[in-house]
Amino acid sequence: MFVALSILCVVASVFAPAPPGGVKEVDPTDPNAQAAADFAVAEISAQSKAVNPYVRTSFEGTQQVVSGLKYDLTIKVAESSTCSKTDELSLDLCTVDMTTIHYFHAIVFWQSWKSPAYTLSEFNEVPPSDEEAKFQSFLSGNTRTYTNDVKQYEMKLMTFQDNLKSIQQLQANEQGTAQYGINEFSDISAQEFLSTRAMANGFPESDVELPMAPKLSTNIPTSVDWREKNVVTPVKNQGSCGSCWAFSTTGNIEGQWAIHKGKLVSLSEQELVDCDKVDHGCQGGLPSNAYKQIMALGGLETEAEYGYKAADGKCHFEKSEVAVNINGSLTISTDEDQMAAWLASYGPISIGINAAAMQHYLGGIADPWTIFCLPSHLDHGVLIVGYGQDGSKPFWIIKNSWGASWGEKGYYRIIRGKGKCGLNRMPTSATVA
Incomplete structure (x- = not known):
């Protein structure tokens, strides 16, 4: 009975909504969160020294109701290999080069009553995980055809991470x-x-x-x-x-x-x-x-x-x-x-x-x-x-x-x-x- 109650308590804590003003995990499928992440990427890209624009590949983080919404995000981007910053194209049409990934920590505020509604409060580049850094090093020494395919890249990264665990076990x-x-x-x-x-x-x-x-x-x-x-x-x-x-x-x-x-x-x-x-x-x-x-x-x-x-x-x-x-x-x-x-x-x-x-x-x-x-x-x-x-x-x-x-x-x-x-x-x- 005690075990069952413990499990129920854990489940309840995972799915319980955040209290008023509390912080909760961001939903990467939420259009508003995606727009906040894309706004941050556009601003960071404009300020970067990279010739080609950054394209968002994934993001995670938290959101909090403040005066509007505060997004505290870690955003993974890659440089486009087909578009330049002067192109008036949707970045969705740009091919990315996954050997050029960067990670940024960004804080974005969304206040719908303002124009523009989004504000990039602060950002800084952060290092990738140790595993992804190793994967990037691996790609630099091995020619692969999936480096312009975000979905396949992410699948291969997961495989690489699994193999690192196998290597550790064997050793x-x-x-x-x-x-x-x-x-x-x-x-x-x-x-x-x-x-x-x-x-x-x-x-x-x-x-x-x-x-x-x-x-x-x-x-x-x-x-x-x-x-x-x-x-x-x-x-x-x-x-x-x-x-x-x-x-x-x-x-x-x-x-x-x-x-x-x-x-x-x-x-x-x-x-x-x-x-x-x-x-x-x-x-x-x-x-x-x-x-x-x-x-x-x-x-x-x-x-x-x-x-x-x-x-x-x-x-x-x-x-x-x-x-x-x-x-x-x-x-x-x-x-x-x-x-x-x-x-x-x-x-x-x-x-x-x-x-x-x-x-x-x-x-x-x-x-x-x-x-x-x-x-x-x-x-x-x-x-x-x-x-x-x-x-x-x-x-x-x-x-x-x-x-x-x-x-x-x-x-x-x-x-x-x-x-x-x-x-x-x-x-x-x-x-x-």
């Missing part, structure tokens, strides 16, 4: 040495990120059963890095296409071909996106399926011959242009010691991983809590190219396909030996005769 609970922070993906929601840079629904089911790799001796070097042996091509970028599985596949075959044939060749992911009829192009696929499809097609063309488009397309595979072929594929043990032994002996390994903790990664050895990247949900295909140890932390070196500006120049280091993020659940490789 606070990180068990390794990884650093998380703002990067080129910081204005993309987790759902959008996984649907375009990974596979939001995880890897598709497959009936393909690959033969198992033989068990190997684990008497191996303390570190291996195939990048140093000229069997790994430069980091690529899959863009907004869920083709990570194709990059994982080609990366593995590039390594196998270089090791067995002595020639490193950058291979075509687009051929797999377009011509692999078992997998689903930009909607996801499996390396185990892709190996079989490559053998059925007759091989892979080079990146130069069959360039990447980051979109599903019509197959234009030319068998006469084949640069590389494979003669089989196999599954590697899920035991990470065996994985390391196989990698040391035979080359880079195609794997699946849960990418949920990767979006905000900047560098270091990642060891996120399991709840942040469940091993049971693999949604991203990548390539293990090496392993090592930093103090007491053994790690894998993973080549990603999000471009060289992400992570450690396109690479991801993650703790080895814990099955972290499911990285040991789907290791495979093609074989080259």
Whole structure:
């Protein structure tokens, strides 16, 4: 009963009208409040040194009945990119540049019996919130098309703010040495990120059963890095296409071909996106399926011959242009010691991983809590190219396909030996005769 009464008291206090002469929150949909805000913006704009006029994008504050109405407002404005102060146009027709936002605190009085009815009593520029300042800094370093669309800008700002919270959670609970922070993906929601840079629904089911790799001796070097042996091509970028599985596949075959044939060749992911009829192009696929499809097609063309488009397309595979072929594929043990032994002996390994903790990664050895990247949900295909140890932390070196500006120049280091993020659940490789 006491709890119920407490809740009722809180609700009543929120919705209770202000007492006579009291201060209440302004309603941003109230035409009179909007007119007060617009009057303030026009006056501030006229006095500013900006070449182009300010346009109001939002406002908040309070109002109070005094001799008329007193509005105490914080107003967010942006400079117009299409209008000048001398244009006799409604500012509603002006396009804004949301990279030029300013915040002003303004006090406006409305007295209907006077002319003009509105008076700007005082104003001063105030700094944006810390989060919006970070967002503005982010926009200055990343080209975005929504900076002249107020509604989309505000939506992206909200996403950015949500991502800052995720970054804080990841960093606070990180068990390794990884650093998380703002990067080129910081204005993309987790759902959008996984649907375009990974596979939001995880890897598709497959009936393909690959033969198992033989068990190997684990008497191996303390570190291996195939990048140093000229069997790994430069980091690529899959863009907004869920083709990570194709990059994982080609990366593995590039390594196998270089090791067995002595020639490193950058291979075509687009051929797999377009011509692999078992997998689903930009909607996801499996390396185990892709190996079989490559053998059925007759091989892979080079990146130069069959360039990447980051979109599903019509197959234009030319068998006469084949640069590389494979003669089989196999599954590697899920035991990470065996994985390391196989990698040391035979080359880079195609794997699946849960990418949920990767979006905000900047560098270091990642060891996120399991709840942040469940091993049971693999949604991203990548390539293990090496392993090592930093103090007491053994790690894998993973080549990603999000471009060289992400992570450690396109690479991801993650703790080895814990099955972290499911990285040991789907290791495979093609074989080259």
